[in-house]
Amino acid sequence: MPEALSLLCRVSAHPESRCWALAWSPSGTLLASCGGDRTVRIWGRDGPGWSCRAVLADGHQRTVRRVAWSPCGHYLASASFDGTTCVWKRQENDFEVVATLEGHENEVKSVAWAPSGSLLATCSRDKSVWVWEVDDEEQEFECVSVLSAHTQDVKHVVWHPSQELLASASYDDTVRLYREDDDDWVCCATLEGHTSTVWAVAWERSGQRLVSCSDDRTLRVWERSESGSGTEHSWKCVCTLSGYHGRSIYDVAWCHLTGAVATACGDDAVRVFEEVAAVAPGDAVTFSLAAHVPRAHAQDANGVAWHPREPGLLASCGDDGDIAFWHYQRPEGL
């Protein structure tokens, strides 16, 4: 099975530190990484390898936990333990801070852009999720809602691939969904089932399902249920993948090109799962392990990201400070 995932290249991205997360630009020409060394680094293809195009070092005073590109690719947002989120404007390989979003009481854990590019979401250890409106012309950001549905540290936020529907994952073991309702933002669903911290969530391309990963060492796939009444969403867990991960699962990525699901785990491994096609309508949703690299990183794996244009190109990062680039080949017979 290991041959399903082959190493293309490995770079020491945040030496003497840890690399927390990765994000591909929408066109896939650039990869952003961030880490405990307080920097964001921008990577571009260089022949068979990858080289650093820019180091964004003057934005944050503490660890940068996550990064996110705007859908147009002109902006990059970075969420930091210093309590702020920086928005960087890109001009070729030059990045300049155009806004610093302040307001969270302590560490900002994640940031995400809505598919329209007109909204930004951030979340924090202060238990809240903030929705910001983007004024593109003025490069201004205004907080339009503070959502306090979670009872603990919020770890991750991610927008639906085409709608203004937001998902958040928390230390309170739940995933919550939010939508706009009469000029205000409301929590419209709570997904309960994980028995420990939910570290990350990822949407399927259609937006009908999402997958969550947890400290409880399981993945759960959630589906929008037909039985939901009115405008309220009803979501149910349709599949739990347990027994595959040795420690906490820190990140999950659902490829919008191939449908493959990749995970980054505290047991140093990177794994890929594939959905098993149902034989008859109404059959249970099942996924099987398609690839497993036990020592993908020398320490915990923290992040995984599928390339948005090239099917099978996967990047991962870890506490060893490295970024690894992988080619995934779907095994035959799956």
Next chain:
Amino acid sequence: MVGPGAAPLENANPLIYRRSGERPVTAREEDDELPDAIDDREIFDLIRSINDPEHPLTLEELNVVEQVRVKVNDAESTVSVEFTPTIPHCSMATLIGLSIKVKLLRSLPDRFKLDVHITPGTHASEHAVNKQLADKERVAAALENSHLLEVVNQCLTARS
């Protein structure tokens, strides 16, 4: 979290336990040709002299750490330590666990996976403290807090 000197003491008269002797060095360990696996006693030696945040005593003297509650598997690169707070409502439990974790993070090779837990049944907030100590993101954020880091370093500084 409170630092040392923040009176009154929570547990004014703790039981004090006898310290263990020096670890005997075996003939095998003196042979430089043979590989030395890290064992329970070595891990215990790293943590037994950590200072209690409240008393001028070590974690060993307060029986917070014991060698039998240290489990090492060198081949699988795992270390598990259970520690026993002196009283079930000890507000220092997270700080003590963090000090043990930091000591091991600084002393052991990066390949080791560290699990630091409260001895089952010995603390009222056992689950909450264990969850915090296991959350490496929160541990990383805590160690960027200069005040907290100073308190941890005090616990880790060997007394003369």
